[in-house]
Amino acid sequence: MSEFLQQLLNGLSLGAIYALIALGYTMVYGVLRFINFAHSEVFMVGAFIGYYLGKLVPEGTLWGGLLVLAGAMIGCAILGILVERIVYRPLRGGPTINVLITAIGVSLLLQYTGQIVFGAAPRTFPPIFPAANFHLGTLTISSNQLFVIGVAVALMIGLQLIVFKTKIGTAMRAVSLNPKAAQLVGVNNNVVISFTFGLGSALAAAGGILYALNYPSIDPLMGVMPGLKAFVAAILGGIGNIPGAALGGLILGTVETFIGGSQFSTYKDAIAFAILIVILLCKPAGLLGKFTAEKV
Amino acid sequence: MLQVSGLQVSYGAIAALRGISFTIPEGAIVTLIGGNGAGKTTTLRTISGLLRAKTGKVEFLGEDITALPAHQIVARGLSHVPEGRMVFSNLTVEENLSMGAYLLSDKALIAKNRDYVFSIFPRMKERLKQTAGTLSGGEQQMLAIGRALMGNPKFLMLDEPSLGIAPRLISTIFEKIVEINKNHGITILLVEQNANLALEISQQAYVLETGSIVMSGESKKLRADPQLKATYLGG
Ligand SMILES: Nc1ncnc2c1ncn2[C@@H]1O[C@H](COP(=O)(O)OP(=O)(O)OP(=O)(O)O)[C@@H](O)[C@H]1O
Ligand SMILES: [Mg+2]
Numbered sequence: 001m002s003e004f005l006q007q008l009l010n011g012l013s014l015g016a017i018y019a020l021i022a023l024g025y026t027m028v029y030g031v032l033r034f035i036n037f038a039h040s041e042v043f044m045v046g047a048f049i050g051y052y053l054g055k056l057v058p059e060g061t062l063w064g065g066l067l068v069l070a071g072a073m074i075g076c077a078i079l080g081i082l083v084e085r086i087v088y089r090p091l092r093g094g095p096t097i098n099v100l101i102t103a104i105g106v107s108l109l110l111q112y113t114g115q116i117v118f119g120a121a122p123r124t125f126p127p128i129f130p131a132a133n134f135h136l137g138t139l140t141i142s143s144n145q146l147f148v149i150g151v152a153v154a155l156m157i158g159l160q161l162i163v164f165k166t167k168i169g170t171a172m173r174a175v176s177l178n179p180k181a182a183q184l185v186g187v188n189n190n191v192v193i194s195f196t197f198g199l200g201s202a203l204a205a206a207g208g209i210l211y212a213l214n215y216p217s218i219d220p221l222m223g224v225m226p227g228l229k230a231f232v233a234a235i236l237g238g239i240g241n242i243p244g245a246a247l248g249g250l251i252l253g254t255v256e257t258f259i260g261g262s263q264f265s266t267y268k269d270a271i272a273f274a275i276l277i278v279i280l281l282c283k284p285a286g287l288l289g290k291f292t293a294e295k296v
Numbered sequence: 297m298l299q300v301s302g303l304q305v306s307y308g309a310i311a312a313l314r315g316i317s318f319t320i321p322e323g324a325i326v327t328l329i330g331g332n333g334a335g336k337t338t339t340l341r342t343i344s345g346l347l348r349a350k351t352g353k354v355e356f357l358g359e360d361i362t363a364l365p366a367h368q369i370v371a372r373g374l375s376h377v378p379e380g381r382m383v384f385s386n387l388t389v390e391e392n393l394s395m396g397a398y399l400l401s402d403k404a405l406i407a408k409n410r411d412y413v414f415s416i417f418p419r420m421k422e423r424l425k426q427t428a429g430t431l432s433g434g435e436q437q438m439l440a441i442g443r444a445l446m447g448n449p450k451f452l453m454l455d456e457p458s459l460g461i462a463p464r465l466i467s468t469i470f471e472k473i474v475e476i477n478k479n480h481g482i483t484i485l486l487v488e489q490n491a492n493l494a495l496e497i498s499q500q501a502y503v504l505e506t507g508s509i510v511m512s513g514e515s516k517k518l519r520a521d522p523q524l525k526a527t528y529l530g531g
Contacts, residue, residue, distance in 0.1 A: 167398070174384050174395050180346055181382035183366035184375070185447060186399035 002138040007261050008254065013145045013214065015253020016152035020207035021230030022237070022245035023159060024080075024200030030176035030240045031189075031196050034096050037103040038083060039204055040227020041110035042076050044220060046205025047125065047212040048118050049075040054126040065129035069151070069209050073202040080201025081194050089190070114220030122219040125212035148210045155206055156246055159199070163242060168195055176240065225269070229256070232276050238289020247287060251275075297322040297451055297483050298343070298374075303352035305335075305342050312338040314507040315352065320451075320500075325477050325484045327494040327515065329528060330504035336487040337379050339504070340453050344376035345369040356451070371399050375449035379456050379487075381440040385429030389420055392428050392439055396446030405448065412480070413442040416472050434465035441469075445476070452476070453485045458493065466490070470497055491528040495519045503528070 021043055028036045049072040057064030087106055091099045134141045163169040174182040175192045183189055211226060212218050233252045237244025252272055259268040279287065298320040305313040313335045320326045330336050341347040343354050345366035354362045356374050370376075384392050393413065397406045414421040417438040423431065428439055437457055444452060454473065458466045474497050477484050488494035495501055495515040503511035503524065511524060518524050 170387070170391055170395060171398065173387060173391075177384045177386055178382050181378065181384065182395075183346065184344060184370060184378060184382075185395050185443065186367045186370040187395075188365070188367045 003261075005139055007257055009139070009141060009145060011254030011257030012250060013148040013152075013253070014257055015250035016149050017207045017211050017214075017249070018226065018230045018233045018253045019246040019249025020152055020155060020203045020210070021226060022233040022249045023156070023242060024204045025231055025234040026237070026239055026242060026245040027172070027196050027200045029234070030242075031172060031179075031193050032088070032092075032099075034099045035103065035231065035239075036088075036197075036200075037100070037227075037231075038106035038110060039200070040223035040230070041107050041114070042080055042083075042201045042223075043204040043208040043211070043227060043230075044114060044218075044223035045079055045110065046072045046076045046208030047218045047222065048114070048208075048220075049205065050128070050209040050212060051123060051125055051218060054128045057128070059126055059128060060130045061128075062130060065147075068128050069206060072205040072209050076205035076208075077198035077202040080197040080204075084194060084197040089193075111220055111223075118220055120220065122217040125216040125218050127213075127216075128209075129213065144213045148214060151206060151210060155203060159203070159242070162199070168192065172196055229253075229269075229272055232272050236276055236279055236286055238286030241286065241288045244286055244288035297357060298485070299353075299355040300339075300343065301353050301355075303339070303342060303354070304350045305338050305347055306350055312507055313342070313349075316504070316507070316509050317352075318502050318509065318512065320483060320485055322483055323477075323481060324500060325474070325486060325498040326500045326502070327486045327488060327498040328502050328504055329488055329491045329494055331489065331528070333506070334504040335507045336504055337455055340376055340378075340455050340485070340487060343369075343453065344374065346376075367399075370447060370449075373448070373450035374453070375444040375447055375451070376453045377440045377444045377455060377457065379459065381433075381436045383428040383431070383436050383439050383443070386427060388425055388427055389431070389439060390424040392443050393420070393446050396443035397448075399447060406446070409446045409448060413445050416445070416475060417442055434461045434469070437461060437465075437469060438472075441472070441476075445482075449482060451483045451485070453487070455487045456489060457486075458488065458490045466493070473497065491524075492519075 024039050025035060050068050053068045053071045057067055083106055087102060088099055091102060129147050130143060132143045163172060171182065171187045171192050175187060175189055179189055229252055230249060233248035234245045236252065237248030255275060256268050256272060259265060259271045301317045302315050303313050304315050316339065328336055328339065338347065342349050345364055349362060353360060356372060361369050361372065384395060393410060397409060400406050419435060420438060420442050428436065431439060457469050470493055473484060473486065476482050486494055486498060495518055498515045501512065501515045501518050502509050
């Protein structure tokens with residue numbers, strides 16, 4: 001029983017990270033209908049910004065950790081906005097496949113630029129937050145896990161508030177439902193799209209920091225696997241659906257952790273895709289997604 | 297109020313508008329009628345900035361707005377209720393209306409506009425929390441017009457407000473259009489295939505055929521025109 005709870009806790013904290021990354025895929029898909037494959041590299045850059053900023057603040061302090069987190073989120077928001085502005089925007093209006101291929105190009109560019117700038121060898125992420133282990137019976141909870149879950153939950157609630165309670169959030173949903181109608185009420189779609197990229201990239205940066213806290217070896221290719229899993233999570237939950245991305249991430253992280261702890265651990269990465277295929281066979285639009293038919 | 301001159305628009309190699317010109321005086325209801333594919337929607341989309349003209353000019357209140365992006369054109373008081381209504385289907389009626397006031401920040405003005413919309417379409421007030429996609433076609437049309445009115449427009453362009461709506465509701469909506477024009481002084485450009493009704497409520501009309509204006513004049517006179525009767529008014 002306690003082993004089950006332990007694995008559940010581990011799974012949820014991994015899942016919370018997938019969820020944070022998945023939100024960025026799903027939000028960008030919502031407003032632009034394409035998958036930003038470079039998103040996983042924003043996650044990696046977030047971890048590296050955290051690595052360098054981590055050297056500037058004293059280790060193991062709450063304020064230092066939060067400062068590093070905020071810095072990485074701001075840095076990545078700027079990166080995401082720039083990538084959209086410089087690379088994707090000129091291609092808008094053309095076939096989606098062009099943007100998709102370009103996104104893969106940006107992803108590779110960031111990976112290899114990362115290898116030049118940061119070096120290809122893995123680095124050890126500093127313990128920026130205070131570390132302690134709590135024992136509940138036989139259950140061990142690390143403070144890092146608590147941070148991961150706490151920060152992820154706080155960010156997701158914040159996102160929900162932005163999307164459903166603010167003017168810019170309503171505009172995001174409007175652009176996603178009908179970009180032309182949004183323009184006709186006076187929305188500058190470019191501003192909303194930039195905002196969406198910034199928001200999604202900031203969440204990916206937070207994901208990168210939280211991931212690095214739990215798996216402290218970081219390198220320029222670290223985004224590939226979590227990025228792919230988060231992409232699967234976004235599809236699983238129903239691409240374009242924000243609560244769906246969160247749910248998909250949690251499911252994927254939990255299942256992966258349980259498989260990793262079983263005799264089938266070799267297959268833990270493949271299992272993610274097996275789940276995806278099964279769910280899409282039963283629910284082609286994903287768990288919370290729906291194919292909406294426009295009323296004419 | 298609005299002056300369109302020599303407007304040419306094409307989709308790739310297909311010419312949709314072959315150089316049309318017309319003017320709309322302040323305070324009037326002007327209608328643009330024509331059959332399927334005549335270029336009516338294209339005309340409105342070009343005026344509101346969703347499409348770019350190949351050549352020609354659109355002037356609104358004396359200002360050349362031909363090259364402005366759509367969101368800046370709305371900001372000048374020119375509002376377009378698009379064909380097919382395009383309400384934000386997953387948003388509530390309330391959210392749709394508040395999106396209509398996206399460019400306004402004066403809370404008192406927004407509240408005033410809302411009251412005005414409710415006075416014209418009381419049904420919207422009853423449906424505030426309902427998702428727009430679940431409204432009937434006629435109610436969606438009311439919402440689309442209401443959403444445009446929320447932005448305090450000086451000039452309203454309506455693209456086939458009668459499309460796919462029960463006949464009983466069509467006359468209601470046309471009455472409301474007249475009311476909006478009379479009581480609120482909003483100039484209206486009404487695009488319709490339902491030429492009879494459109495000519496009834498408008499003062500002036502233009503007839504569009506395959507991208508060119510083939511006839512124009514006072515609506516009263518056009519209603520009596522034998523040629524027009526044969527083509528658009530069902531004999
Ligand atoms: N997106 C598009 N791509 C290519 N051609 C288009 C496009 N939209 C319209 N057209 C063409 O342009 C011409 C004018 O179309 P438009 O939609 O303006 O006509 P309309 O008068 O509004 O017709 P309806 O009454 O059926 O709405 C038509 O021949 C149409 O086929
Ligand atoms: Mg049309």
